[in-house]
Amino acid sequence: MISAVEVSKQFPASRQSPVHALDRVSLNVGEGEFVCVVGPSGCGKSTLLQLLGGLEAPSSGRVARRAGPSGIPWASYVFQDFGLLPWLTVRANAAFGLRMTGVARREAERAASTWLERMGLEEFAGAYPDQLSGGMRQRLALARALATGSPVLLMDEPLGALDPQTRRLTQEHLLSLWQTEHKTVVMVTHSVDEAILLGDRVVVMSARPGRVTDVFTVPFPRPRDPDVVDTPEFGRLRARVWGRLRSQAAGEAGASP
Template identity: 70%
Template sequence: MCSHESAETCLPGPPVLSVTAVDKAFFSPRGRVVQALEGVSLAVREREFVCVVGPSGCGKSTLLRILGGLDSPSSGDVLPAGGPGRPAAAVVFQDFGVLPWLTVRTNAAFGLRMAGVGRRAAEASSYPWLERMGLADFADSYPDRLSGGMRQRLALARAFATGSPVLLMDEPLGALDPQTRRLMQEQLLGLWQEERKTVVLVTHSIDEAILLGDRVLVMSARPGRVLDEFSVPFPRPRDLRTVDSAEFGQLRARVWNQLRGQVADAQAPYVADDRVDDVGTGDSR
């Protein structure tokens, strides 16, 4: 529910991306088949914020790439973002993804430039996002002059500037220190509540998933499957005070109880030559 909106405008719309019975296999350096995903099915509705948690190596990032049309499944059906007649999803990565040889201004415009927009128009359209992110004073600087939090704000500015209605975020705040991460969570909350884009966010943080999401999906250890789904009951708009409520703690415990066994399984010893060597993406997280 959304306390500041009518029920009609608040409810998420129809599915805009989905996977059905998706499998994904890779090859280890010695040619062994490594099953990253197995029988994964999920649907994400328009204007919904879905968070995915799971142990390392469970295929969360692979799933995100498939949802974005950046990779293909070994089997199963996919309705990816950016399909026929739909704009491509904007992607935000854990390592910020900013290009060190471009200025802040040209980094912010990069997504639009890749979509075929002319340089001047792209920079004019993206500059307001630099202002919103507090980066306008650094527009002509290079990323090495920015802190980690500022580089992540730049990555978000670039993603929002594309105008894509779908954002796919792979541990977008994972590289930040705890204090900066909390500030960025708050800023991301505010941006989503203003823009109401469809978001799928992969994170290792249960707190982050509950704070930001409408739903939290728990994935199993490899091969990754959707093990459980939790609806987040807290009304919007939210802020960081939500984390301090007793209800939040109860939901956190429920998610962790489902996840803890999968984390233990993922940490079990495995044969070294079964490390994934993804010839398609280089990643099976």
Template identity: 55%
Template sequence: MSPTTDPAATGAAAIEVRGVAKRYGTRDAVIALDGVDLTVRQGEFVCLVGPSGCGKSTLLRMMAGLHRPSEGEVLVHHDGTGRTPTAMVFQDYGIFPWKSVRANVRFGLDVAGVPRAEATRTVDSWLTRLGLADFADAYPATLSGGMRQRVSIARALAVEPEVLLLDEPFAALDAQLRTVLQEELLALWQADRRTVVFVTHSLEEAILLGDRVVVMSARPGRILADLPVPLPRPRSAETRGEPAFAALEQQLWSLLRDEVSRTFDGGSPA
């Protein structure tokens, strides 16, 4: 990841992916991504979908600075506020089992050297907003999967990142809880319009949450389509009943059907 300085402006690029390729190994290298170009604007909610093994998670980790491209570059532009550039939420929660809920949420603030009183106010605010205040002193092992994912999201948001990166954060949850957390995430995003990049296998989830849905091919991952979501905001669970929702879901599946089939003919997991 190559951070750059860019003044905040409506519609300005928050992330630019330019000609990115990713290879693993040298002899008989596995090509995870090839020739990926993508721009995410400030304040956009962009969802990445594609078959298993297409490099969605790899691309997200490049945006977070956890992986480097083999070719090309990933630019994360600062918005001029001095906030943390990116924060990431993982599918497996990624929280520390030996720390309480409160300590997990304040971890990034402590690392950044935020004064104790300010960090406490910030943590208390996010615990309240995500319904965790009554569990502040609990440990992850005593929490449900949904509560643990709330802790992970609170920890990411507590550092006030310019860009929030989410890697299938609700994939392991049951359908009812997934719906609840989707609505909570929508409410949080609609309140502050933070830039979000969200990886998911669920076309329905991508349409409900995103401003755009970026469709990736089977490995090596390339961008097949970049489709706007023609549904007004604010959105809720009832948005799924809109005719435009069903039409876009069918369009996305028509793009992905052959790509998913290709994963059974020599593809591999992400």
């Protein structure tokens, strides 16, 4: 579905040598695959998402995207800080992605209301994002992304701003949601557990300039039970991923808590 070949990205920095965010990253994501990307902070994970989605152009290398259905945005985004529009109601926020593709208000809001229901937000349809809890805001951001019908979902630390309980519940929600929707997903996360629980593959990236150092295939079958995290097999995989990640993170251990 997406194939990045040897992509590098540099950002010009004033009075210094340019910042190398990504260095020759290659990544293939199959249709309907859920890929999680973990790595030390500042390793260019977000930049990778932007390149995959076409929001930024790579400095070198290329990204190929298999075209999706016409008239539908190819990818939808979910951000750590939600990226909701504070002046739009919950209903209008959920419909925002569709409206940006030119769908009329009534039709867009009808399509979005299905997703508000599935996210348990229908009774807050007339409220504004500032009146919602963090978990509800992220469910709204998910509803907005899914309502567009995009075949690809690009998520940048989508659960990073949630408290541990809400985070766990949203992970389970996401797990069952993906199993019914079969989107192609690339998700950046800090949590190894989250990456293994949700992903088909876990990609480990190095500290800046970001490179792909390891790719782990997650062996647990679908549909996956959230309790899989308590199995010894899960623990062993976590230890292996964490081992690779630790050696990458060591360089910037002083910088991140």
